[in-house]
Amino acid sequence: MSKTFQRYTITAALPYANGPVHIGHLAGVYVPADIYARYQRLRGRDILFVCGSDEHGVPVTIRAQKEGISVQEVVDKYHKLIKESFEHFGISFDIYSRTSSPLHHEVAANFFKKLYDEGKLIEKTSEQFYDPEAGQFLADRYIQGTCPKCGYANAYGDQCERCGSTLSPEELLNPRSMLSGAQPIKKATKHWYLPLNEYEDWLRQWILEQHRHDWKTNVYGQCKSWIEAGLQPRAVTRDLDWGVKVPVEGAEGKVLYVWFDAPIGYISATIDYFQQKGESDKWKDYWQKEDTRLIHFIGKDNIVFHCIIFPVMLKAHGNYILPDNVPANEFLNLENEKISTSRNWAVWLHDYLKDFPDKQDVLRYVLTANAPESKDNNFTWKDFQEKNNSELVGNIGNLVNRVFVLTQKFFEGKLPKANKPSDDDLVLLEAIEQYPEKIAQAIEQFHFREGLQELMNFARIANKYLTDQEPWKLFKTDPERTGTVLHYCLQMIGNWAVLAQPFLPFTAQKLLQALAIGSPAEWQRAGNPQLLTEGTPIKEIGHLFEKIEDSAIEKQIEKLKKMSQATQASQGNTYKETIQYEDFAKLDIRIGTIQKAEKLPKSKKLLKLSVDMGNGEVRTILSGIAEHFSPEEVVGKQVCVLVNLAPRKMMGLESQGMVLMAEDQNGKLVFVSPENAVQAGAVVS
Numbered sequence: 220m221s222k223t224f225q226r227y228t229i230t231a232a233l234p235y236a237n238g239p240v241h242i243g244h245l246a247g248v249y250v251p252a253d254i255y256a257r258y259q260r261l262r263g264r265d266i267l268f269v270c271g272s273d274e275h276g277v278p279v280t281i282r283a284q285k286e287g288i289s290v291q292e293v294v295d296k297y298h299k300l301i302k303e304s305f306e307h308f309g310i311s312f313d314i315y316s317r318t319s320s321p322l323h324h325e326v327a328a329n330f331f332k333k334l335y336d337e338g339k340l341i342e343k344t345s346e347q348f349y350d351p352e353a354g355q356f357l358a359d360r361y362i363q364g365t366c367p368k369c370g371y372a373n374a375y376g377d378q379c380e381r382c383g384s385t386l387s388p389e390e391l392l393n394p395r396s397m398l399s400g401a402q403p404i405k406k407a408t409k410h411w412y413l414p415l416n417e418y419e420d421w422l423r424q425w426i427l428e429q430h431r432h433d434w435k436t437n438v439y440g441q442c443k444s445w446i447e448a449g450l451q452p453r454a455v456t457r458d459l460d461w462g463v464k465v466p467v468e469g470a471e472g473k474v475l476y477v478w479f480d481a482p483i484g485y486i487s488a489t490i491d492y493f494q495q496k497g498e499s500d501k502w503k504d505y506w507q508k509e510d511t512r513l514i515h516f517i518g519k520d521n522i523v524f525h526c527i528i529f530p531v532m533l534k535a536h537g538n539y540i541l542p543d544n545v546p547a548n549e550f551l552n553l554e555n556e557k558i559s560t561s562r563n564w565a566v567w568l569h570d571y572l573k574d575f576p577d578k579q580d581v582l583r584y585v586l587t588a589n590a591p592e593s594k595d596n597n598f599t600w601k602d603f604q605e606k607n608n609s610e611l612v613g614n615i616g617n618l619v620n621r622v623f624v625l626t627q628k629f630f631e632g633k634l635p636k637a638n639k640p641s642d643d644d645l646v647l648l649e650a651i652e653q654y655p656e657k658i659a660q661a662i663e664q665f666h667f668r669e670g671l672q673e674l675m676n677f678a679r680i681a682n683k684y685l686t687d688q689e690p691w692k693l694f695k696t697d698p699e700r701t702g703t704v705l706h707y708c709l710q711m712i713g714n715w716a717v718l719a720q721p722f723l724p725f726t727a728q729k730l731l732q733a734l735a736i737g738s739p740a741e742w743q744r745a746g747n748p749q750l751l752t753e754g755t756p757i758k759e760i761g762h763l764f765e766k767i768e769d770s771a772i773e774k775q776i777e778k779l780k781k782m783s784q785a786t787q788a789s790q791g792n793t794y795k796e797t798i799q800y801e802d803f804a805k806l807d808i809r810i811g812t813i814q815k816a817e818k819l820p821k822s823k824k825l826l827k828l829s830v831d832m833g834n835g836e837v838r839t840i841l842s843g844i845a846e847h848f849s850p851e852e853v854v855g856k857q858v859c860v861l862v863n864l865a866p867r868k869m870m871g872l873e874s875q876g877m878v879l880m881a882e883d884q885n886g887k888l889v890f891v892s893p894e895n896a897v898q899a900g901a902v903v904s
């Protein structure tokens with residue numbers, strides 16, 4: 220089913236204004252959305268790229284309580300921080316609006332009012348948790364208690380942050396209100412519900428049949444399981460004092476559920492944009508005309524809201540178009556752990572921009588190369604360094620540097636003349652002609668990783684060509700041929716820069732300016748081996764990318780650990796999941812005496828220990844303590860050894876067990892030793 224569209228409305232999930240933006244948000248939503256929007260703009264298509272801060276909901280009110288400031292102050296602070304860091308990072312929104320604005324309140328309230336007036340909502344009274352001391356109903360997040368699964372004392376009414384279980388407030392043991400500490404009681408309250416069940420047949424037809432082949436399988440699969448499990452009416456109002464007031468008599472103290480008002484934020488952002496331009500009615504083209512293609516960029520936890528709930532709202536309202544595609548991504552992890560705002564396990568965008576000035580494209584590159592397009596993916600600082608050093612510096616950076624330097628050296632910095640292409644040259648010229656379509660296809664299908672991969676393959680072909688032709692040697696014997704080689708390389712770099720614009724906008728702009736192509740350059744200009752004219756002066760630009768040293772990476776890893784430790788310390792103890800005695804009994808821990816210790820020549824961290832385990836047995840154990848102890852210091856010590864840990868090879872030696880250590884408040888390791896001397900081999904239980 221292909222349709223011709225006249226314009227595009229591209230939305231990116233509204234970030235919650237309860238904290239700054241992190242790399243997970245970027246990889247999942249904002250970088251892919253930006254690549255797509257930039258690409259469509261370069262094709263000359265009529266697009267509007269909208270976003271804004273989601274300033275309602277319980278996470279912002281909880282943040283205010285934590286930081287001891289008003290909710291308005293919280294959203295003002297994070298809205299500003301998020302907006303500025305997006306700008307600085309080159310996310311090219313046409314507008315970045317906010318949902319606390321009077322305009323949004325009006326648009327969202329009117330939306331609700333229309334559904335209400337037309338009888339599209341159900342009114343229902345139910346029993347909900349209430350804090351009798353504070354005189355307020357409590358959102359699940361505002362109820363704390365003991366987790367029934369792991370015994371953690373500070374689990375929330377919706378989730379236990381220690382064991383990760385999803386909970387409901389009824390399940391908590393000893394529930395208490397976070398507002399007053401009082402025990403919550405149940406109290407009747409009236410709310411309005413969107414009867415999703417009435418739209419089930421329509422959703423089946425619209426998603427399961429119509430979008431069977433053009434939606435991503437992860438998105439389609441989630442929708443299918445939601446629909447097949449059977450949909451229930453969903454409350455769209457809440458008892459809270461922060462949010463869009465429910466515009467109905469008798470609804471005092473109630474606001475729209477944040478997930479009802481947030482997607483309407485895309486519409487109000489569009490209205491905001493056109494009002495600022497003095498074209499008040501034009502927003503309708505982007506939301507109401509059938510020939511507009513609406514696309515939502517989101518992460519996987521937002522699929523149900525964008526594929527089921529919001530479309531049902533739009534359908535019920537009746538005046539709006541529906542999303543044509545929702546290319547949701549899976550999640551990005553950080554150093555193999557789930558990114559978490561509350562645990563402060565994240566790389567924050569504003570920190571990155573400070574720590575790595577002018578390196579926006581490096582992060583854009585790494586996040587796109589590792590985008591969690593079909594499954595969860597991982598970001599590590601080591602990989603970030605590796606991709607920068609070997610791919611950006613080593614591939615495209617190296618190519619540009621060699622070509623620009625040689626052009627300065629041999630041709631006074633002007634684009635030399637080319638002779639008729641040889642067979643070798645034809646390989647490069649064909650690549651110039653083929654890559655625009657390859658990359659365009661990938662982007663159109665939301666395969667941004669593949670698009671970027673192709674962009675780098677294009678550079679690889681040119682690098683190989685340059686290395687084979689050896690213009691640095693050739694010049695002595697054949698200056699004319701050298702000119703031809705550099706000519707084609709520069710044409711290739713110009714073409715590459717046009718294609719790089721959606722992915723690496725800062726780098727592309729630098730190159731386009733240096734080559735006097737002008738920026739932005741329409742996509743259609745690529746694919747042209749005569750993009751540059753002979754004699755064009757080529758500006759010197761120095762190195763496109765710089766190597767990132769180990770020290771910079773170590774600093775980041777260190778910072779990450781410190782931040783999350785500080786946060787954990789401030790949040791009280793958190794423990795691993797509860798285990799049974801049988802689990803513990805599997806560990807065989809004994810006392811051993813260190814007989815000998817030596818440094819390993821190739822390792823900063825490891826000491827090789829010979830540990831007497833009694834009965835004449837001496838084990839070799841490699842222990843990561845070399846930065847904390849000299850070999851002399853440890854000889855003679857009695858230590859706890861986990862003896863039944865599977866042996867492990869490190870630095871060519873087998874380590875036969877593990878010495879138990881604790882870390883003091885300064886990060887120094889100390890041994891866990893028996894209080895009095897015992898015989899080697901004594902069992903610890």
Ligand SMILES: Nc1ncnc2c1ncn2[C@@H]1O[C@H](COP(=O)(O)OP(=O)(O)OP(=O)(O)O)[C@@H](O)[C@H]1O
Pocket residue numbers: 232233234235236238243244246247248516517518519520521548549550551552558559560561591
């Ligand atoms: N680690 C991640 N990987 C990919 N996408 C993510 C990740 N974390 C959040 N997102 C997506 O980013 C968008 C904005 O996130 P939002 O502001 O709602 O924060 P969130 O999901 O509560 O994240 P966090 O709990 O880390 O603050 C959403 O579409 C969400 O799906």
Ligand SMILES: [Zn+2]
Pocket residue numbers: 366367368369370371374379380381382383384
């Ligand atoms: Zn738990």
